[in-house]
Amino acid sequence: MSLLDSVKSVFGLAEEEKELYLRPLKSSDLSAVLTIEKMVYNFPWSDRIFKDCLTLDYSNLALIKRGELIGYSILSIAVGEAHILNVCVHPEHQRQGLAKFFILDLLKVAKKKNAETIFLEVRPSNLAAVSLYEGLGFQQIGHRKDYYPAEGGREDAVVYSLDLNPNVT
Numbered sequence: 001m002s003l004l005d006s007v008k009s010v011f012g013l014a015e016e017e018k019e020l021y022l023r024p025l026k027s028s029d030l031s032a033v034l035t036i037e038k039m040v041y042n043f044p045w046s047d048r049i050f051k052d053c054l055t056l057d058y059s060n061l062a063l064i065k066r067g068e069l070i071g072y073s074i075l076s077i078a079v080g081e082a083h084i085l086n087v088c089v090h091p092e093h094q095r096q097g098l099a100k101f102f103i104l105d106l107l108k109v110a111k112k113k114n115a116e117t118i119f120l121e122v123r124p125s126n127l128a129a130v131s132l133y134e135g136l137g138f139q140q141i142g143h144r145k146d147y148y149p150a151e152g153g154r155e156d157a158v159v160y161s162l163d164l165n166p167n168v169t
């Protein structure tokens with residue numbers, strides 16, 4: 001074993017050497033983020049929206065696999081409430097448990113920043129997201145009428161919440 005390997009085995013790997021890790025999202029990530037955003041949504045967020053998210057006091061994370069950005073999340077936290085505004089995983093990396101891994105981390109971030117409840121909106125037609133959040137214990141608490149743009153009109157949002165106190169340690 002080389003000296004470097006021994007050091008790594010004692011102290012652990014540096015973030016950038018890990019196979020898969022989360023780190024804060026940076027403005028230099030925006031081009032990779034927008035590429036994924038346009039692949040996964042019919043109505044993607046604009047460059048301007050992501051830039052605004054980076055200037056606000058949000059918890060924005062990048063999911064990196066072998067050096068490549070393959071997912072991202074935008075989380076706002078204020079006065080005891082957290083709000084998941086966006087979570088995406090690159091289509092080539094979906095169905096591998098990565099969104100679950102991501103969201104479990106977001107719950108911990110929210111709890112650490114003293115949020116008691118976490119909320120999100122989702123399109124009822126987004127069956128993958130509905131199944132993801134319901135599988136993690138989120139409860140439907142209401143609807144927001146005509147919340148999203150949709151082909152030929154608007155689509156309602158389903159609002160979900162999760163109480164962080166009993167569910168996250």
Ligand SMILES: CC(C)(COP(=O)(O)OP(=O)(O)OC[C@H]1O[C@@H](n2cnc3c(N)ncnc32)[C@H](O)[C@@H]1OP(=O)(O)O)[C@@H](O)C(=O)NCCC(=O)NCCS
Nearest residue numbers: 040086087088089094095096097098099100128129131132
């Ligand atoms: C929704 C999304 C984030 C899921 O990412 P993912 O990494 O594929 O999800 P995971 O592999 O962690 O799956 C976790 C659970 O989500 C559900 N799920 C994920 N993809 C699904 C699909 N295509 N169909 C049905 N259920 C799905 C399942 O319940 C799954 O659990 P299981 O694998 O035990 O069945 C991903 O499809 C995506 O980026 N979609 C576009 C953006 C989006 O809609 N974001 C959510 C709104 S903020």
